[in-house]
Amino acid sequence: MGLTKTEARALSADAEPYQRIAVIGSGSWGTALASVARRAGREVVIWGRDPQTIAAIRDDGRNPKYLGDVALPDGIEATTDMAEALERAEAVLIVTPSKTLREVCAKMRPHLQPGVPVALCAKGIEAKTGLLLGEVAASELPGHPIGALSGPTFARETVLAHPTAATVAFDFTYRDRLEPSQSPAARLALSMSSDSFRPYISDDLVGVEIGGAVKNVIAIACGMMSGAGFAENTRAALITRGMDEMKTLAENLGGRRETVTGLSGAGDLTLTCSSTTSRNMSLGTQLGSGLKRSECFDGKPVVVEGEVNSISVIDLAERIGVTLPICAAVHAVLHDGADITQTFRDLWSQPIEAEPKGMAIRFQHPFGDRA
Incomplete structure (x- = not known):
């Protein structure tokens, strides 16, 4: 409360x-x-x-x-x-x-x-x-x-x-x-x-912590799409749906969705996803432009929190039965060798669902089989 x-x-x-x-x-x-x-x-x-x-x-x-x-x-x-x-x-x-x-x-x-x-x-x-x-x-x-x-x-x-x-x-x-x-x-x-x-x-310590952990992963996703040549529509969609993933995880761990709309959630997410000053956004941008991970940051061993967090966030989500599609896409690219273009094409072709969760609508995307 x-x-x-x-x-x-x-x-x-x-x-x-x-x-x-x-x-x-x-x-x-x-x-x-x-x-x-x-x-x-x-x-x-x-x-x-x-x-x-x-x-x-x-x-x-x-x-x-x-x-x-x-x-x-x-x-x-x-x-x-x-x-x-x-x-x-x-x-x-x-x-x-x-x-x-x-x-x-x-x-x-x-x-x-x-x-x-x-x-x-x-x-x-x-x-x-x-x-x-x-x-x-x-x-x-x-x-x-x-x-x-x-x-x-x-x-x-x-x-x-x-x-x-x-x-x-x-x-x-x-x-x-x-x-x-x-x-x-x-x-x-x-x-x-x-x-x-x-x-x-x-x-709400839980809500604040979840916002801080998940936003780094979403920032990598935004960077990947920017590096691949996509623009503001794509980034706005990733930020908004990424915030929903933050809310979902926070709520399932006892935090409040309301906290995620504050400085430690929406505020931090917007900043981190809007500038390559963020190492998370920068890593994604470099990967999206075609660089291999070993070539990013001029080959220097730069620690990127979202790269590490993507593993623990997905592990935690799977343990509690929560689906985080954007975080899963980032994890697949960073740690499973998935192709960026195909991974995000699959993300955009996931089943269609209502934005208010209470509507409980979900059906197959018409391009899902072709993704």
Whole structure:
């Protein structure tokens, strides 16, 4: 259920921000979020594995590996020592690739003070287990509120202080509903707020996580079609029907369809599917233009979250009996060697059905046999 009117009114009361925030991960998005928190007036420490990158952030105020041309706000601390990063942290943002989340949480566990909230800023579903990232973090960090920060955000625009909005989502406990202004979601949203960064509050962690995981797969589909020479009609159809796949999966896992129409769903999906600034869209575009996977990104080993997510999303969908045609098409091309042209021809020739699910109409497409 969503926040009641009483809860919404209560949020107008003064919430208390977290004064010291640890950002775990020194990639482009971690660097951007550290800048956001610092501009909001927080004490900020960023942790990373690479000593050279951390030394540059600490000594030069720049991240030479990511966003190296952008001067970061003064006062951001940086360290490769996890214990030092978490020593006085009141809230933590984990901004590492989804496939390393379990390892990073285990590394954090001995150093976190009791009850410190943790917000996940990567997007995906754990391979093999099919667990949402929030479930992974909860299993590794018992006793800590687990949430997510997600939305339509490119790191460069965020670090340059372009007006940006995102969603902060945590499950609400009974106490959080009695005092919503003191909930981790409200306090973290306040902690990150500035004149250029506007967070919204949600109690639907599942819905927010599903939006973040599935949108990357849909973006690859949009890129494939753009790279193959198709235009706006095709992309609009994929975005809209992709959003329906996000809604279906979220609802079947206990999330709300309504959440998927918000920043972490429709907003993020639209952004990611509209620009090759997104690595997901860029990968799809390169594949659609005829490049082999090994030739994409000039042969560099670039991690593309949607490529990994396409496996776990389809595995999860099959496990719970949900059909996701666009995600399945992307999975087939990326991992089964399917031909892009034929795969998407098959997608467009699937049985005709009603858009409102309640109409329950479905019959064979006249070109289905020729696809």
